[in-house]
Amino acid sequence: MLPKRSAPLVFIGPKPKRKRKMIPLYEKVKILNMLREGMKFSAVARSYGMSESTIRSFKKEEAKIRSTVSLNGSQTLKRVISNRNKYIVRMESALVRWITQCREKNIPLNTVAMMEKARELYQELAGECRQRDKEDTTNDDRQQGESTSSEEPMEFLASKGWFDRFRKRYQLKSVSPHWESASADVEAASKYPETFKALVQEKGYKPEQVFNMDQTGLFWKKMPTRMFLKEEAGAPGFKGQNDWVVLIMCGNAAGFLMKPALIYKSANPRSLKNKDKSLLPVFWMHNSKVSMSKARVTEWFFESFIPQAKLYLSEKGLDFNICLTMDKASCHPVDLFYEGVHIEILPPNIQPLDQGLVQTFKALYTRNIMQHIVNGRSSDGTIPVGELWKKFNIATALQVIQGCLEELKPETVNACWKKLWPECVHEGEGLSTEEIQRSAVDKAVNLAERLGGARFYNMTPDDLNDLLGTKSDPMAVIDISDLTKPASEEAEQESDPSQEDGEDKDLSFERLSVMFKMAKDLQGMVDAWDPDMVRALQFKNAIDAAMQTYETLLTTVKKLPQRLHITQDKPTVSSEETIEYPEFYGLLPLEAPDEEALNEEL
Known part of the structure; x- marks a missing residue:
């Protein structure tokens, strides 16, 4: 008789659920951009370690994903926003950026302050909407046959339920009421001067030594x-x-x-x-x-x-x-x-x-x-x-x-x-x-x-x-367009040198020429308009003395390009010759200037 085989172990109870992985919307936009550039679904799926069906589901919701990102611009949002008032979406995006900037500047925030700021931002957005609708109506009256329609801002109360959902949508996990212990702070501040007085007496500090x-x-x-x-x-x-x-x-x-x-x-x-x-x-x-x-x-x-x-x-x-x-x-x-x-x-x-x-x-x-x-x-x-x-x-x-x-x-x-x-x-x-x-x-x-x-x-x-x-609250006066600007647009603006208060061209030959021309014109105006000859002469001498440094600089710049090769971007220095550059901060022209034209101009 064959021995009985033991029955396999059976685990009674529900199977553990597989944890769902949420992908941020900005990552989905990157995937959609790869598909738009011509990559196949299978190639994109392998590069991200996902199934091909998941990539295809992103493609089906491309319009909603891109619309949400364009309205929001947040890199923490993970769900597509649908059937929501677009002004609330813009307000939430601005509120997230406001909270981020306040944290960067170490400004304490609490729930009440953020809800109040949400109401202020929404009212400002609603005001812009009504003003824009008013302008559109005026334009429609001028141009017959055209009509515009816009979504009317709804009433927004910034309730506790909205704030809880807002926190979940934007993954705000560390929103703590920093100001709820204000009464304890006041009590501690009232007792501290005695502690500080004892410290001063113990260390022997004088008023000049306490900062x-x-x-x-x-x-x-x-x-x-x-x-x-x-x-x-x-x-x-x-x-x-x-x-x-x-x-x-x-x-x-x-x-x-x-x-x-x-x-x-x-x-x-x-x-x-x-x-x-x-x-x-x-x-x-x-x-x-x-x-x-x-x-x-x-x-x-x-x-x-x-x-x-x-x-x-x-x-x-x-x-x-x-x-x-x-x-x-x-x-x-x-x-x-x-x-x-x-x-x-x-x-x-x-x-x-x-x-x-x-x-x-x-x-x-x-x-x-x-x-x-x-x-x-x-x-x-x-x-x-x-x-x-x-x-x-x-x-x-x-x-x-x-x-x-x-x-x-x-x-x-x-x-x-x-x-x-x-x-x-x-x-x-x-x-x-x-x-x-x-x-x-x-x-x-x-x-x-x-x-x-x-x-x-x-x-x-x-x-x-x-x-x-x-x-x-330093963000209270920041323009609403700065808070609702998408992150990509802000990054482009920061990288654009024309938008920054950055570097500028230094003293070049052309700029020195303009300076000398303006100085001569100013001397000519004083000479022609001032009836006091002595005062006019003193002014002209002062201008000549002030321009003496720039005259020496101009002479140096005029001589230097003759030693450079016009067709070269950089001067070549041989082992037998060392080129000495003038000690000034300027851009050196590659072509020799027309000295006769300059002398006539000056």
């Missing part, structure tokens, strides 16, 4: 919409400037304010090319995203703060024994160390420089910009404000920043320590930050009245105060 560092964002080329004339604001393609820089300010309890650090988008902007950046009124740093990071803070600490602190304390005859206070931000490295420097992390809402000094600086900056516009139009009242604003570059902004820093007196900086270290504050000396800020805003309003025009008449302080409260 505070704070960072703030500044829209260096941003003004309220009313600051532009009606015809300029209504022009096609007009958009207020939103250029953003980050300032790192640092001052001590005695009222000394260090040279601030500035983070700009490029290392060498056109207006500062060939300039010695060590002589600027700020410590120059650059970051493509213009945001704070641990690397930037470390660079500021060792290359700006330490040298300035050593020089200041040596002039005061004090030991290098420093307490540097700062807030608890994610961009502040915890491993900063330098002998003689103690870093103290402060609780929220108690930073000295944040007690009105930053807002006062912004108010002064806004007032000085208005003064710059008034001064520019005073010479010729026919110059539009838009033309003056186009010429306002980062070099001009640095001059305005320098003027604002000079207006911040030591007494004003010292008064900001009243909340953290009241014993070191000198009562009754100088104006408070509130008084300076109020005076600066009122002065800016008066300057707007001097300009006149529909956009400047009846200007109120509220129109300017909107710009001064952007520290906690």
